Amino acid sequence: MSAKLILLRHGESEWNAKNLFTGWVDVDINDKGVAEAKRGAGLLKSEALLPDVVHTSVLRRAIHTAYLALDGCDRHWVPVRRSWRLNERHYGNLQGKNKAETLAAYGEEKFMLWRRSYDTPPPALDADNEYTQFNDDRYAFLPPEARPQTECLKDVVIRMLPYWYDSIVPDLRDGKTVLVVAHGNSLRALVKHLDGISDADIAGLNIPTGIPLLYELDADLRPITAGGRYLDPEAAKAAIEAVKNQGKK
Numbered sequence: 474m475s476a477k478l479i480l481l482r483h484g485e486s487e488w489n490a491k492n493l494f495t496g497w498v499d500v501d502i503n504d505k506g507v508a509e510a511k512r513g514a515g516l517l518k519s520e521a522l523l524p525d526v527v528h529t530s531v532l533r534r535a536i537h538t539a540y541l542a543l544d545g546c547d548r549h550w551v552p553v554r555r556s557w558r559l560n561e562r563h564y565g566n567l568q569g570k571n572k573a574e575t576l577a578a579y580g581e582e583k584f585m586l587w588r589r590s591y592d593t594p595p596p597a598l599d600a601d602n603e604y605t606q607f608n609d610d611r612y613a614f615l616p617p618e619a620r621p622q623t624e625c626l627k628d629v630v631i632r633m634l635p636y637w638y639d640s641i642v643p644d645l646r647d648g649k650t651v652l653v654v655a656h657g658n659s660l661r662a663l664v665k666h667l668d669g670i671s672d673a674d675i676a677g678l679n680i681p682t683g684i685p686l687l688y689e690l691d692a693d694l695r696p697i698t699a700g701g702r703y704l705d706p707e708a709a710k711a712a713i714e715a716v717k718n719q720g721k722k
């Protein structure tokens with residue numbers, strides 16, 4: 474018997490549309506993102522992939538998308554668990570900055586190093602940066618040194634994996650259909666782990682907004698098909714290209 478894991482990146486956010494680095498800034502999805510989430514729900518329903526449990530981050534774009542996805546397949550009643558460990562990568566001092574302007578100011582090499590390298594974080598938040606989440610109530614339980622001021626993908630893997638093993642894996646082992654609604658980079662971290670993608674190759678992996686990605690996992694929770702399967706592969710292909718090229722036009 475295989476376990477079913479569905480990964481869903483939140484629908485397009487207000488800042489995705491403005492081409493701004495977002496990270497931990499708590500922006501909502503826009504009208505297009507709402508439509509994407511509802512469409513994602515339709516895809517789940519049409520394949521009878523009905524979640525038994527949902528895991529989200531503590532950011533509203535994931536929470537809102539998760540609600541719409543569940544509502545759209547009449548699963549609004551299933552348990553939802555949230556963790557900061559599924560949050561988007563903290564983008565440090567790039568949060569709130571325009572991607573095209575950042576590319577123009579720093580050049581492609583640095584821009585891509587900050588966006589997609591495995592272990593080079595963007596510069597840490599300046600003390601006076603208006604987009605700090607340091608004193609946000611939802612992170613108050615974390616000791617100050619555990620509240621990130623910037624993160625590379627490696628940092629995300631390290632803080633995401635305890636949640637995977639402690640909270641998501643037990644649901645999969647119980648035979649539940651598990652929906653994880655999270656973010657471009659926290660899902661890249663999870664996919665890296667699932668598919669055993671190398672530190673170098675993960676730079677080339679991008680995840681589109683609002684299109685469910687199904688992983689059927691074997692008894693050892695390894696993907697039966699590497700890379701899983703997007704429920705709308707054609708739409709995913711085009712959207713992946715667009716994420717890849719962000720900032721370039």
Ligand SMILES: O=C(O)[C@@H](CO)OP(=O)(O)O
Pocket residue numbers: 489493494495496497561562564588657658716719
């Ligand atoms: O801004 C961000 O937080 C992320 C996701 O939108 O951007 P990128 O794809 O450039 O890592």
